[in-house]
Amino acid sequence: MSSSIDYTSPTTQFAFDVNKSPFFKKDNQNLINILGVQQLNTLKNNSLLDIYLSATNVVEPHYHPNAAELVYCISGALSVALLNPFTRQYQNYSITPGQVVNIPQGWWHYEFATVDQTHLLAIFDAPTPEVILGSDILKLTPASVMAHTYCMDKSEWKKAIAPIDPPTYIGPPLNCHKTEESNTHSYPNSMIKYNNHIYSTQDYNSYYH
Numbered sequence: 001m002s003s004s005i006d007y008t009s010p011t012t013q014f015a016f017d018v019n020k021s022p023f024f025k026k027d028n029q030n031l032i033n034i035l036g037v038q039q040l041n042t043l044k045n046n047s048l049l050d051i052y053l054s055a056t057n058v059v060e061p062h063y064h065p066n067a068a069e070l071v072y073c074i075s076g077a078l079s080v081a082l083l084n085p086f087t088r089q090y091q092n093y094s095i096t097p098g099q100v101v102n103i104p105q106g107w108w109h110y111e112f113a114t115v116d117q118t119h120l121l122a123i124f125d126a127p128t129p130e131v132i133l134g135s136d137i138l139k140l141t142p143a144s145v146m147a148h149t150y151c152m153d154k155s156e157w158k159k160a161i162a163p164i165d166p167p168t169y170i171g172p173p174l175n176c177h178k179t180e181e182s183n184t185h186s187y188p189n190s191m192i193k194y195n196n197h198i199y200s201t202q203d204y205n206s207y208y209h
Contacts, residue, residue: 005042016040018050024169029054029116032169037127047129049122053078053113053170060168061110061134067126069103071095071111076118082109110134135166 006012016039023034029052036047047067051059053076071080073095080101081092085108093101094114103109111120122129138146138161147154165173 005044007042011041013041018048023049024167026057026170026174030057030170032059036129043127045125045127047124047127049124049129051111051120051122053111053118053120054116055113055118057113058171059111060171061108062131063106063108064103064124064126064129064131065106066128066130067124068105069109069129070123071101071103072121072123073097073099074119074121076116076120077114078118078120079112079114080109081112082107133167133169135164135168139164139166 016035018033018035018039021033021035021039023032025031031052033050034047035043035050037043053059071078075097077094077096079092079094080103081090082101082103083090085106095101111122143154143158143161146152147157163173
């Protein structure tokens with residue numbers, strides 16, 4: 001079996017501590033570690049992101065141009081949403097430990113934690129995962145182009161995206177202070193926050209209505 005890896009070399013790596021490879025940190029409960037060929041040189045067509053989230057935190061909408069992604073829940077619970085480009089519909093999947101969601105290459109998606117201490121792996125079929133972030137698309141595309149394309153006032157568009165500071169990776173940002181009009185707040189993937197608890201819309205309606 002041919003291989004470009006010299007398995008006899010003293011520099012060849014067979015093990016690595018992913019905890020020592022931080023990629024992004026929002027706070028101690030919301031962070032991402034990375035493992036790719038740069039960290040472990042015997043990897044070929046696989047890599048991963050080791051992700052920790054607390055309730056209501058979301059890995060921002062994004063897509064991977066070079067890889068499919070398998071999301072595996074280790075602990076906690078999360079909702080994974082993806083945009084199916086063939087049906088033009090969002091597909092939402094709630095998963096708990098031991099369950100997975102497969103996201104085809106190039107599909108728009110995000111992950112949303114529904115409880116604290118959620119831990120997941122995002123596993124890719126590429127040695128290094130490439131990513132296009134929603135925050136980059138919104139903020140780096142010229143405001144004049146967006147406003148003209150969607151028949152909007154340029155100043156209103158610029159005002160709307162002003163708080164965005166790409167890359168976001170895990171949102172909402174720590175300095176987020178939104179004014180809620182009531183004690184309920186709508187979350188992605190049909191989740192609702194009520195009295196500091198997160199419910200699915202179905203559960204919330206059955207419990208409180």
